[in-house]
Amino acid sequence: MADGNVLTAPGIPAAVAPPRTGRLHRLARRRSTLAFLMTLPLLAVIGGLVAYPFFYAIYLSMLNKRMTRFVGLDNFAFLLTRETFQYVVWQSVIFAVSAVIAKALIGFILAHVLHTLPAKGQRKWRGMLLVPWVIPPAISTLAWWWLFDPTYSAINWMLMGIGAPPVAWLGEPGWARFAVILVNVWYGAPFFMIMYLAALKSVPDQLYEAAAIDGATGWQKLRYVTVPMMRNIIAITVLFSLIVTFANFDIVRILTNGGPQDRTHIFGTYAFQVGIQSGDIPLGSAVSLFMFPILAVFAVFVLRGVTRRSKEMAG
Amino acid sequence: MSGASLTAAGASAPAYQKVGSIRRERRWALIGAYVALAVFVVFFLTPPFHMLVTSLKSSSEIADLAGNPWIVQSPTLENYRDLLHEGNYLLHFRNSVIVTLVVVAITMVISIFAAFALARMRFWGSAVLATGVFLTYLVPETLLFIPLFQIIGGMGLYNNLLAMILIYPTLTVPFCTWIMIGYFSSIPKELDEAALIDGANHFQMLWKIFIPVALPGILAATIFAFTVSWAQFLYPMAFLVSSENMVLTVGIASDLIRGDTFQWGKIMAGALMAAAPPLLVYAFLMDYYIAGLTAGATKG
Numbered sequence: 001m002a003d004g005n006v007l008t009a010p011g012i013p014a015a016v017a018p019p020r021t022g023r024l025h026r027l028a029r030r031r032s033t034l035a036f037l038m039t040l041p042l043l044a045v046i047g048g049l050v051a052y053p054f055f056y057a058i059y060l061s062m063l064n065k066r067m068t069r070f071v072g073l074d075n076f077a078f079l080l081t082r083e084t085f086q087y088v089v090w091q092s093v094i095f096a097v098s099a100v101i102a103k104a105l106i107g108f109i110l111a112h113v114l115h116t117l118p119a120k121g122q123r124k125w126r127g128m129l130l131v132p133w134v135i136p137p138a139i140s141t142l143a144w145w146w147l148f149d150p151t152y153s154a155i156n157w158m159l160m161g162i163g164a165p166p167v168a169w170l171g172e173p174g175w176a177r178f179a180v181i182l183v184n185v186w187y188g189a190p191f192f193m194i195m196y197l198a199a200l201k202s203v204p205d206q207l208y209e210a211a212a213i214d215g216a217t218g219w220q221k222l223r224y225v226t227v228p229m230m231r232n233i234i235a236i237t238v239l240f241s242l243i244v245t246f247a248n249f250d251i252v253r254i255l256t257n258g259g260p261q262d263r264t265h266i267f268g269t270y271a272f273q274v275g276i277q278s279g280d281i282p283l284g285s286a287v288s289l290f291m292f293p294i295l296a297v298f299a300v301f302v303l304r305g306v307t308r309r310s311k312e313m314a315g
Numbered sequence: 316m317s318g319a320s321l322t323a324a325g326a327s328a329p330a331y332q333k334v335g336s337i338r339r340e341r342r343w344a345l346i347g348a349y350v351a352l353a354v355f356v357v358f359f360l361t362p363p364f365h366m367l368v369t370s371l372k373s374s375s376e377i378a379d380l381a382g383n384p385w386i387v388q389s390p391t392l393e394n395y396r397d398l399l400h401e402g403n404y405l406l407h408f409r410n411s412v413i414v415t416l417v418v419v420a421i422t423m424v425i426s427i428f429a430a431f432a433l434a435r436m437r438f439w440g441s442a443v444l445a446t447g448v449f450l451t452y453l454v455p456e457t458l459l460f461i462p463l464f465q466i467i468g469g470m471g472l473y474n475n476l477l478a479m480i481l482i483y484p485t486l487t488v489p490f491c492t493w494i495m496i497g498y499f500s501s502i503p504k505e506l507d508e509a510a511l512i513d514g515a516n517h518f519q520m521l522w523k524i525f526i527p528v529a530l531p532g533i534l535a536a537t538i539f540a541f542t543v544s545w546a547q548f549l550y551p552m553a554f555l556v557s558s559e560n561m562v563l564t565v566g567i568a569s570d571l572i573r574g575d576t577f578q579w580g581k582i583m584a585g586a587l588m589a590a591a592p593p594l595l596v597y598a599f600l601m602d603y604y605i606a607g608l609t610a611g612a613t614k615g
Contacts, residue, residue: 034517035436039444042429042492046451049485053462054454060462110355113348125352127601132359134597134604135590136546138564142586143362146369146579152377154365154384186359194605240453247455250548254568268457268549275461276553284461291458299453303446310497 061285075286084262085270085287091177092266092291096246099184104238106185107192114193115200126197133190141254144183145170148255173263176256180264183251188244192237199233200226232312236305239298246298247291267291363590370394370584377580394584403558404585407566411589414479414562415544421480422487422540423533429488430495431521435507445496452489456549459485464553474556482554483544490543491536494607498532499525535607538600542593542607563589 064071079085110129114122132140147154148169156166169179203226211221227234249268252258258265258273265273267287275284369377371390376382398404432438433445463482472478502525510520526533548564555561558570567585571578597604 031436031517032438035432035438035441038428038432038436041425042448042488043444045425045484045488046447049463049482050451050454050459053459053466056466057459057462060465106355109351113351116344116348117352125356127598128356129352129359130597130601130605131363131594134542134593135363136542136548136564136593138546138548139567139586139590140362142568142582143366146583147362147365149577149579152380152384152579157384186362190359243453243455247457249457253548253552268455271457271461272549272553276464281461281465288458288461291455295453295455295458299450302453303449306449 057285057289060282061289063282065280065282067282071282075283076290079283079286079290084265087262088265088267088270088287089290091264092246094177095181095184095248095252095266096242099181099188099245100238100241102181102185103188103192103241104234106189107196107237108234110189110193111196111200114197126194129193130190132186133188133194137187137250138254140187141183141251144179144186145255148179170256171260173260176260176264180252180255183255184245184248187251188241192241195233195237196230199230203229232305232309236302236309239302239305243295243298243302246294363587366583366587369579370581370587372580374578374580394580395588398581398585398588403561403566403570406559407561407563407570408588410476410560410566411545411562411564414476414483415541417480418483418487418544419537419540422484422491423537425484425488426491426495426536427521427526427533429492430499431517431525433492434496434499436517445493448489448492448496451485452493456486456547460549460553463550467554473554474560476555476560476562478554479547479550479562482550483547486547487540487543491540494536494539495529495532498529502528531603531606534600534603537607538596538604539607541596542604545593 060067061075062070062072064074114126114129117125146152150168150171153166153169155169159166167175170176207225207229208221211225216224246266247268248266249272252264252266252269253272256264258269262270267290271284271287274280274287365385368385368387371387371392371394373389373391373393376388382388429448433441433448467473467478467482470478472481506524506528507520510524515523546564547562551562551565555565558566561569563585567582567589571582571585
């Protein structure tokens with residue numbers, strides 16, 4: 001960029017330059033108003049439908065159930081004492097952390113494996129591996145629900161084929177927790193794969209050649225070349241996925257609806273049950289808002305990673 | 316490259332042995348790679364495959380516990396026919412199409428203008444706003460659906476498709492604006508200067524230069540907006556109650572499950588048809604699809 005400017009600047013004849021800057025100045029004066037008008041719809045969406053509802057949620061969460069009286073932080077305090085809510089907090093953490101670790105590992109392995117393939121075959125395999133991520137999760141979870149059906153489970157049919165006892169996939173808390181995580185991993189692993197694959201392709205070949213000349217083994221190349229070069233993109237993807245997984249709704253809602261015995265509820269589904277289904281809007285808002293501090297911290301780190309990356313790419 | 320040719324030139328007899336072992340190692344690595352890929356392809360494609368198999372079965376074949384759930388004995392299209400001829404499935408499909416098309420159009424207009432202003436016209440607070448746009452993209456819908464439920468109710472839009480059209484842009488606009496800022500910023504400034512010298516105003520500049528040059532980015536953003544709108548589940552779940560107003564993601568389950576009766580054949584047929592539009596877009600525009608959904612974290 002800078003080179004281009006240096007090259008063109010002397011090319012402009014002195015006589016033409018003054019009127020041009022005058023015109024630019026006039027344009028610049030109108031520019032800020034025009035720019036403001038162009039961003040106005042964006043500001044309306046963000047302000048009216050994101051920022052305002054957020055503050056409204058804080059207000060709502062401090063009312064009593066019938067929304068007639070201000071109760072301060074009572075809803076939050078009440079939630080913390082409820083056993084169900086403690087399950088929700090734990091389950092959300094377990095769900096998000098284990099699903100993200102599994103997605104990141106599978107994505108990393110698949111990206112590496114794809115990267116070793118010749119370019120021609122790569123496209124076909126990549127196309128097939130991305131399918132789970134293209135089907136809307138609310139739709140694909142229906143297929144999983146059917147696979148986990150208590151009577152007709154096609155997975156249990158196969159288990160019986162190898163002599164294993166059938167599993168109550170969605171009826172037993174431990175298995176139900178496993179099932180929602182499995183479906184989330186199935187849906188999200190392709191995203192990690194595609195992000196890592198893009199990052200792997202951007203690692204310069206010379207680095208690997210240099211490492212090979214220095215006698216590095218495959219593992220050492222991975223440890224000292226690939227991972228450091230991909231560190232930022234790994235961090236961004238993991239943090240981003242933590243936000244999305246932590247705030248998940250579709251999969252748990254369809255697969256278990258929080259059951260059995262509220263053991264698979266996460267923040268999103270529990271807030272829905274309390275706020276919309278039981279009609280306790282303030283308590284539901286409070287449940288949702290409990291997510292906010294964690295999400296805010298992750299979001300700040302994602303932003304930092306993305307800014308750093310765009311600086312790297314510009315520099 | 317020069318490094319590679321140097322090492323090749325310097326290779327003596329023992330090095331040739333090594334090259335051979337590397338090639339053998341490569342071949343084994345490749346075989347291992349195909350095995351790993353095959354395992355994951357089976358895992359990833361099992362649910363859609365089972366969906367297809369079930370959708371082609373009659374209800375009696377599905378109910379037959381002695382049968383193999385992975386194989387169709389007598390394939391039939393009756394589930395598809397029933398869905399398309401009775402019930403509200405077509406209505407749900409139409410609603411999804413309407414909502415998605417309108418939301419995509421709104422999203423693209425808002426985000427192209429905003430991205431143009433944020434990428435090219437520095438104004439007071441523009442840098443903060445660009446950051447704010449990205450942070451808004453990170454706000455999940457589960458954080459805001461309860462206050463939005465109240466707001467939508469207050470506007471009298473409860474159980475109305477207009478509510479979806481109003482709210483979906485909160486999920487699509489921030490990300491589309493963000494990636495469009497990236498695409499617009501990568502357009503050389505010389506192009507705008509040339510346009511300004513030729514006497515173009517800002518709208519002409521946007522229409523005649525930015526939109527054509529950034530067309531791949533616009534396509535990627537459009538696909539993103541389409542995917543998000545088509546897949547949205549929480550808002551219709553919370554704000555739509557009567558079947559004729561529902562979109563596909565909530566309509567299938569709500570109509571085909573009556574108490575304890577699950578019409579699995581029809582559910583799977585409906586799910587497969589609902590998954591078809593994004594799958595088709597993906598099949599034909601895979602590169603744009605991937606560019607759109609991965610750009611957020613890789614583009615500045």
